[in-house]
Amino acid sequence: MTNITLKIKRQDKPGSSSYWQTFKVPHRPFANIISCLMEIQKSPTTGSGETVSPVIWDSNCLEEVCGSCTMLINGKVRQACTALVDNLESPITLEPMSKFPVVRDLQVDRERMFKNLKKVKAWIDIDGSHDIGEGPIMQDQDRAKRYVMSECMTCGCCLEACPQFTIDNSFLGASTFNQVRLFNLHPTGEMKKEERLDAVMGEGGITDCGNAQVCVEVCPKNIPLTESIADIGRQTTWQAIKNLFTK
Amino acid sequence: MMNRKKKIIVIGGGLAGLALAMKFCERNGEVTVVSYQSLKRSHSVCAQGGINAAIDAKNEGDTPEKHFYDTIKGGDFLAHQPLVRDMCYQAPAIIHLMDRMGVAFNRTGEGHLDFRRFGGTLYNRTAFAGATTGQQLVYALDEQVRRHVHDGSAKTLEWHEYLGAVLDSEGICRGAVIHDLRTDEIYTLQADAVVLATGGPGQVYARSTNSVVNTGAAATTAYLQGAKYANGEFIQIHPTAIPGQDKLRLMSESARGEGGRIWVPRVANDSRDPKKIPESERYYFLEEKYPLFKNLVPRDVASREIYDIVYNKNLGVSGDPMVYLDLTHKSRKFLDNRLGGIMDIYTKFTGVDPRETPMKIFPAVHYSMGGLWTDYGPDSDGLIDHGSPRNQMTSIQGLFAAGEADYQYHGANRLGANSLLSCIYTGLMMARGIMNYTDSLEKSVEDIPSTVFDDTRSHWQSKFDGIKKMNGSENPHKLHHELGDIMLANVLIVRDNKSLEKAWHSIGDIEARFKDVKCLDTHDWANPSPSFINQLYCMIHLSKIITKGALMRDEFRGSHYKPDFDMNQPRDFDPHEYIDYLEQKQYGEVNMAKFPAGHLDYMKQFEKNNEKWLKTTVAQYKDNQPEITYEEVNTSLVTPRPRKYD
Numbered sequence: 080m081t082n083i084t085l086k087i088k089r090q091d092k093p094g095s096s097s098y099w100q101t102f103k104v105p106h107r108p109f110a111n112i113i114s115c116l117m118e119i120q121k122s123p124t125t126g127s128g129e130t131v132s133p134v135i136w137d138s139n140c141l142e143e144v145c146g147s148c149t150m151l152i153n154g155k156v157r158q159a160c161t162a163l164v165d166n167l168e169s170p171i172t173l174e175p176m177s178k179f180p181v182v183r184d185l186q187v188d189r190e191r192m193f194k195n196l197k198k199v200k201a202w203i204d205i206d207g208s209h210d211i212g213e214g215p216i217m218q219d220q221d222r223a224k225r226y227v228m229s230e231c232m233t234c235g236c237c238l239e240a241c242p243q244f245t246i247d248n249s250f251l252g253a254s255t256f257n258q259v260r261l262f263n264l265h266p267t268g269e270m271k272k273e274e275r276l277d278a279v280m281g282e283g284g285i286t287d288c289g290n291a292q293v294c295v296e297v298c299p300k301n302i303p304l305t306e307s308i309a310d311i312g313r314q315t316t317w318q319a320i321k322n323l324f325t326k
Numbered sequence: 327m328m329n330r331k332k333k334i335i336v337i338g339g340g341l342a343g344l345a346l347a348m349k350f351c352e353r354n355g356e357v358t359v360v361s362y363q364s365l366k367r368s369h370s371v372c373a374q375g376g377i378n379a380a381i382d383a384k385n386e387g388d389t390p391e392k393h394f395y396d397t398i399k400g401g402d403f404l405a406h407q408p409l410v411r412d413m414c415y416q417a418p419a420i421i422h423l424m425d426r427m428g429v430a431f432n433r434t435g436e437g438h439l440d441f442r443r444f445g446g447t448l449y450n451r452t453a454f455a456g457a458t459t460g461q462q463l464v465y466a467l468d469e470q471v472r473r474h475v476h477d478g479s480a481k482t483l484e485w486h487e488y489l490g491a492v493l494d495s496e497g498i499c500r501g502a503v504i505h506d507l508r509t510d511e512i513y514t515l516q517a518d519a520v521v522l523a524t525g526g527p528g529q530v531y532a533r534s535t536n537s538v539v540n541t542g543a544a545a546t547t548a549y550l551q552g553a554k555y556a557n558g559e560f561i562q563i564h565p566t567a568i569p570g571q572d573k574l575r576l577m578s579e580s581a582r583g584e585g586g587r588i589w590v591p592r593v594a595n596d597s598r599d600p601k602k603i604p605e606s607e608r609y610y611f612l613e614e615k616y617p618l619f620k621n622l623v624p625r626d627v628a629s630r631e632i633y634d635i636v637y638n639k640n641l642g643v644s645g646d647p648m649v650y651l652d653l654t655h656k657s658r659k660f661l662d663n664r665l666g667g668i669m670d671i672y673t674k675f676t677g678v679d680p681r682e683t684p685m686k687i688f689p690a691v692h693y694s695m696g697g698l699w700t701d702y703g704p705d706s707d708g709l710i711d712h713g714s715p716r717n718q719m720t721s722i723q724g725l726f727a728a729g730e731a732d733y734q735y736h737g738a739n740r741l742g743a744n745s746l747l748s749c750i751y752t753g754l755m756m757a758r759g760i761m762n763y764t765d766s767l768e769k770s771v772e773d774i775p776s777t778v779f780d781d782t783r784s785h786w787q788s789k790f791d792g793i794k795k796m797n798g799s800e801n802p803h804k805l806h807h808e809l810g811d812i813m814l815a816n817v818l819i820v821r822d823n824k825s826l827e828k829a830w831h832s833i834g835d836i837e838a839r840f841k842d843v844k845c846l847d848t849h850d851w852a853n854p855s856p857s858f859i860n861q862l863y864c865m866i867h868l869s870k871i872i873t874k875g876a877l878m879r880d881e882f883r884g885s886h887y888k889p890d891f892d893m894n895q896p897r898d899f900d901p902h903e904y905i906d907y908l909e910q911k912q913y914g915e916v917n918m919a920k921f922p923a924g925h926l927d928y929m930k931q932f933e934k935n936n937e938k939w940l941k942t943t944v945a946q947y948k949d950n951q952p953e954i955t956y957e958e959v960n961t962s963l964v965t966p967r968p969r970k971y972d
Contacts, residue, residue, distance in 0.1 A: 147367050193472075202428075213426075219434070
């Protein structure tokens with residue numbers, strides 16, 4: 080059996096310096112990056128024969144619906160579960176995302192993304208969970224449009240690729256703008272449309288988007304992020320005009 | 327009694343935990359949601375095909391009562407009937423609620439909710455959002471909980487692990503021991519009640535359709551602390567998953583609900599391109615054997631048939647343990663709209679487009695019908711008193727369980743699209759009962775001496791200090807996979823006592839070797855190794871519950887198939903004969919001549935078997951082993967009878 084060589088960028092804790100280690104794992108058909116990392120757990124020995132602590136990474140569903148296992152694989156941001164070894168050039172390099180603080184090894188802290196969901200009130204303001212009958216009637220094609228956007232799993236690929244989004248600025252980024260569009264498109268969500276638009280009109284908001292359009296290229300769920308950005312751009316322009324007269 | 331808000335700790339951020347957190351906040355309670363990872367990433371997102379509710383959108387005459395019957399029959403009559411009935415009656419309101427929260431459910435031409443077929447029923451009863459319904463439902467509940475976090479009534483502790491319950495001198499649960507997975511700190515939290523909504527135990531088998539976090543450790547810890555664990559041996563094997571090394575990825579039952587067909591070439595080792603094999607040379611074995619339910623027989627039935635085709639008839643595709651799941655007769659547009667999520671998964675992991683080429687699939691461990699024993703308060707109408715403090719309480723007072731971590735909704739086999747329902751139902755239903763429970767407490771948590779909390783904390787601290795010092799020769803991850811291999815080889819679709827005994831002894835060997843485990847990582851920051859070793863310890867105990875329950879249950883019921891105890895239902899048997907027989911017996915005059923040859927013997931045998939085995943298995947931790955006893959099942963609403971799907 081041949082071996083796969085993995086070069087992995089490691090870091091012991093936030094703020095400490097990073098270092099590289101090389102591992103060799105047996106090649107198996109249809110192996111993905113996660114199964115390679117699992118092999119390292121079973122035998123945490125580097126290529127030079129040194130026994131080390133196993134590499135730390137985030138993962139859960141292993142079928143690209145949970146959003147956990149985002150990392151840089153051969154320099155490209157993506158989910159590690161769908162990264163099949165046979166489709167990757169060897170040696171394979173693994174690095175943590177660079178736009179979020181490293182927790183340890185390949186694990187990063189994406190709390191900022193979840194905080195942004197609060198900022199833009201990415202939810203429907205229902206009256207309560209008691210039984211008050213059916214939801215609003217909706218055309219299936221409108222539903223389908225929302226469905227594509229609602230598949231966003233907060234993985235962070237779009238933000239890692241975005242030149243405007245840095246580790247220490249306040250830019251909200253494509254995934255957040257997409258959520259604003261998702262909820263503004265819902266008949267009930269629309270009632271709080273202005274609050275969401277106001278939240279993306281300040282510093283770090285929609286006007287900071289540099290239009291690089293790389294977000295949409297790296298989205299594992301093929302969400303039309305640039306369409307969402309353009310749409311929120313239009314919605315905020317109208318909102319700004321409206322604010323001129325009403326506020 | 328209390329002048330403050332009632333406070334609970336919810337362990338787990340999946341559908342059950344989030345539904346409860348939302349409801350409890352609405353009732354002006356205070357909730358802390360503890361999650362092993364970021365919310366939004368729980369295993370509930372993996373559910374694909376949909377969620378059941380008898381809304382009868384297609385005018386087929388479907389009713390909650392029929393949903394109830396299908397669920398009870400699907401579970402081979404092992405579920406407690408008032409609970410299942412209540413769940414089915416609540417289902418339509420639950421779907422409408424999720425719809426109001428913005429779940430992108432597929433719609434009809436008029437803009438109403440659309441429904442599709444699923445296994446074990448003949449009605450279009452399953453609401454769906456493409457083929458990622460679980461993900462969409464989790465997001466909707468997560469958004470509502472985030473709204474409560476924003477408003478200050480809910481708190482979240484992400485990247486924290488539940489280690490155990492804090493029990494006072496009377497054995498009442500007063501809080502939880504929490505482990506910060508980043509700082510490694512272990513501490514206790516006080517609460518009026520603790521709820522385990524921690525999902526299923528698929529990782530006991532190492533390779534399953536389950537996510538990485540599904541170790542069952544929280545539920546097992548409750549068992550080790552004295553809680554009853556029920557029906558552990560009932561593990562659902564899903565008929566259709568993609569074989570893989572790190573995971574067996576689910577291909578939703580909705581693929582068959584939307585017209586997918588299961589087949590193999592009629593001749594063994596036929597290596598032709600499947601699309602070149604003419605209809606007459608294909609063996610649609612489910613359609614031939616079950617002309618009424620066809621490809622939508624319940625999961626236990628479908629998995630057994632696929633196993634039989636592959637291992638007894640040697641008809642697996644190209645001689646491998648796989649059969650075709652074929653959707654190529656459907657248009658791309660149809661498939662993308664209704665099944666896009668799973669079409670993508672299959673393409674990404676196999677490199678083959680299932681819109682063009684039939685998928686190759688095989689059964690995989692999927693769901694646990696068993697779980698922590700929980701109580702309920704029935705009302706006088708054959709439903710549930712939603713205010714009863716007994717609802718969802720484990721045998722430890724003040725410790726509750728919900729979702730896949732509990733046991734009572736699916737009997738011996740779960741119907742597809744009922745799991746999302748049971749998770750949301752339990753979470754919503756139990757909130758009022760917990761409120762009432764906290765009212766009934768004689769002592770409040772503030773009256774409990776602080777030593778109770780300190781002692782529990784130091785117990786867990788020294789346990790983890792001990793784990794970190796383990797420096798033996800066994801790699802815990804390798805040992806985990808060996809445990810999984812034992813379970814996969816011996817405690818799966820077809821079970822026999824010889825293999826189960828072998829598994830029991832092999833697990834004993836694993837348990838002995840566990841003492842020689844090495845803690846691979848001794849860092850004090852973001853170090854998952856000690857946690858994993860603790861989880862492995864729990865998985866060893868859980869595998870014993872499953873295996874011993876299976877060994878002792880000498881019958882064939884639902885997912886628990888022991889061919890040695892198969893009563894071999896006559897092919898021409900009609901389940902209504904059994905109802906006739908019971909009625910005749912009641913009046914003391916069984917007319918032998920009325921039943922076809924062999925049927926009466928079969929029915930007598932069936933009746934005798936039920937007297938012995940129509941019981942809940944209860945495992946309790948005694949002398950390091952599960953002690954098994956049996957409890958009555960509430961069958962007060964529908965008479966248990968033989969199942970039939972052809």
